[in-house]
Amino acid sequence: MSEETIPKPEDAPAGIYGPDGRPQFFTDPAMDRFVAAFLNLASEVWVQEERILALEAQADPPRANPDRDVVLKAFIDRVFSPLREPRGSE
Amino acid sequence: MPVELLHDMKPELTPDETARQRFVSGLRSFILNDLAADMRHAYDTRVLPAYVKSKGAAPADGVEVHKALRGDPAFKTYSVLRVQAQRMVWDSVSTSVAREREARRTAAEAVATKPGALKLDPDFAVPKNVTAIDVHLMPGSYTGAGGDPLDTGATYDQGLAVFSMGLMGKNLDDIGLSMATYISKRFPNFRPERILDLGCTIGHNTLPWKATYPDAEVIGIDVAAPGLAYASARAKMQGKTVHFQQMASDKLDFPDASFDLVFSSMFLHEISKKTLAATFAEARRVLKPGGLMLHMELPPNTQMSPFEGFYLDWDCYYNEEPYYKAFRDEEPRELCRRAGFADADYIQFVTPSIGIYGEDAISDVIAAEGTKAVDSATTGRLAEGVCWFGFGAWRA
Numbered sequence A: 001m002s003e004e005t006i007p008k009p010e011d012a013p014a015g016i017y018g019p020d021g022r023p024q025f026f027t028d029p030a031m032d033r034f035v036a037a038f039l040n041l042a043s044e045v046w047v048q049e050e051r052i053l054a055l056e057a058q059a060d061p062p063r064a065n066p067d068r069d070v071v072l073k074a075f076i077d078r079v080f081s082p083l084r085e086p087r088g089s090e
Numbered sequence B: 001m002p003v004e005l006l007h008d009m010k011p012e013l014t015p016d017e018t019a020r021q022r023f024v025s026g027l028r029s030f031i032l033n034d035l036a037a038d039m040r041h042a043y044d045t046r047v048l049p050a051y052v053k054s055k056g057a058a059p060a061d062g063v064e065v066h067k068a069l070r071g072d073p074a075f076k077t078y079s080v081l082r083v084q085a086q087r088m089v090w091d092s093v094s095t096s097v098a099r100e101r102e103a104r105r106t107a108a109e110a111v112a113t114k115p116g117a118l119k120l121d122p123d124f125a126v127p128k129n130v131t132a133i134d135v136h137l138m139p140g141s142y143t144g145a146g147g148d149p150l151d152t153g154a155t156y157d158q159g160l161a162v163f164s165m166g167l168m169g170k171n172l173d174d175i176g177l178s179m180a181t182y183i184s185k186r187f188p189n190f191r192p193e194r195i196l197d198l199g200c201t202i203g204h205n206t207l208p209w210k211a212t213y214p215d216a217e218v219i220g221i222d223v224a225a226p227g228l229a230y231a232s233a234r235a236k237m238q239g240k241t242v243h244f245q246q247m248a249s250d251k252l253d254f255p256d257a258s259f260d261l262v263f264s265s266m267f268l269h270e271i272s273k274k275t276l277a278a279t280f281a282e283a284r285r286v287l288k289p290g291g292l293m294l295h296m297e298l299p300p301n302t303q304m305s306p307f308e309g310f311y312l313d314w315d316c317y318y319n320e321e322p323y324y325k326a327f328r329d330e331e332p333r334e335l336c337r338r339a340g341f342a343d344a345d346y347i348q349f350v351t352p353s354i355g356i357y358g359e360d361a362i363s364d365v366i367a368a369e370g371t372k373a374v375d376s377a378t379t380g381r382l383a384e385g386v387c388w389f390g391f392g393a394w395r396a
Helices: A029-059 A068-079 B015-055 B062-069 B073-099 B101-110 B149-163 B174-186 B207-212 B225-237 B273-286 B306-318 B324-328 B332-338 B359-367
Strands: B194-198 B217-222 B243-246 B259-265 B287-297 B346-352 B387-394
Touching (some): A029 A068, A029 B073, B015 B062, B015 B149, B101 B225, B174 B359, B273 B324
Parallel strands (some): B194 B217, B259 B287
16 A cells, blocks of 8 residues: 555565565466456345345235345355365365 | 444445445355365365374474465465455445445534544654555555545444454444453452553444443544544444544553553554554553553464464464464463563453353353363354453553
8 A cells, every 4th residue: 555565474484475465375376366356256146136136025025035144145155165175085 | 144333323335235245244254164164174184194294293383384284275265265355345345435425524523522532643653564554455454545534434344344244243342342341240349430442443342441431531542543533423423422542552642650441452463563562561651550451352372273373363464464473472471571560460361242142141251260261262263152352461
């Protein structure tokens, strides 16, 4: 946020920040940026999902307006399941 | 996963903003629960055995755990998602903060003459640990990214609500309320008349002291003016007479022996070792005999395993909190000792969240004092449930 030198932790392992001073986790920094874009996209898809839920509740009032937090958890579990660590394979 | 603030400066969110904030809270919950468990599993089953085979012993501390885990896919997945989710916290509140700028300014002006002083110093030199980095990856950090100063406080307030996933209460005051309740119950004869909150930001954990001790004069200080301006308006809207003043914790502009309680919450890990030592010395100087210095903080590395230490110190390296680990490497009792407090006057405790477990749970902990030790199982992000670690010392 300023031209001042950004203090970094004194015992930070070498190579954990990219040339811009930001954390870098993958060998190819494009992968870090791609993940960020993917999360933004997932967020926007969820916004559309909430719009649909609202419209459905309007169109069909008897239909219970589902608990958004419960629906969101299922959404996140479904979308991000490939990121989960496989269990029982070690 | 409630993200809606319930105090009088809460924003009126559009449905899309609510959805976006809900998503970020849900994403953080997924990362801090599911992906964190995956990373632990990867460490136990893959990284640790390989390390032991190579080095002949397990990692001795969090730094070695960090180095061993860096190349593992579970670490990379957890970390890259956490960093982006943190950025999304602030992004998710930016539109409502901007849209409500005028309404917020008008509301603040309407309460400006209510009791409670706000003293800002235009010539104050804000220290580098606040100006040089985006603390918590918050754009502009505590001093703001320009524009209306109240925007900065609103961003922090609303962002913290998303970040905390409801665990800090709907007024973001659970830490202050839990600590104040614990102190009032454990030390019923301690009736502070003047209370100072160091590094108070928007005063969310300052107000509970006024609620607990309504006759006390309560003053919150911080180096960043925008947060204080917001804090003052926020307090007045809640009918709390609390004073806010721009000041550094290591150079207190108060006379000797002028406070009964000097408090801070989640503040010490944001200052350098030098400032930390000076802050403790200043706290002792301004305390009256019989007064209490009390800090709510993250538990120290000495009281947890190398993996758990690494896990908490992650924020030091990746969340723009460069002093986080250095603080957690300190022994709280030693910090107090170095400032001149006697060992016999040292206290530390873990209190349950009052918002989640209720007042009786705090009473129960006090009644069973000593049974709930300070360690990684009782505090911090790895704990079962939500508990807060406090330490400090009485001024002889």
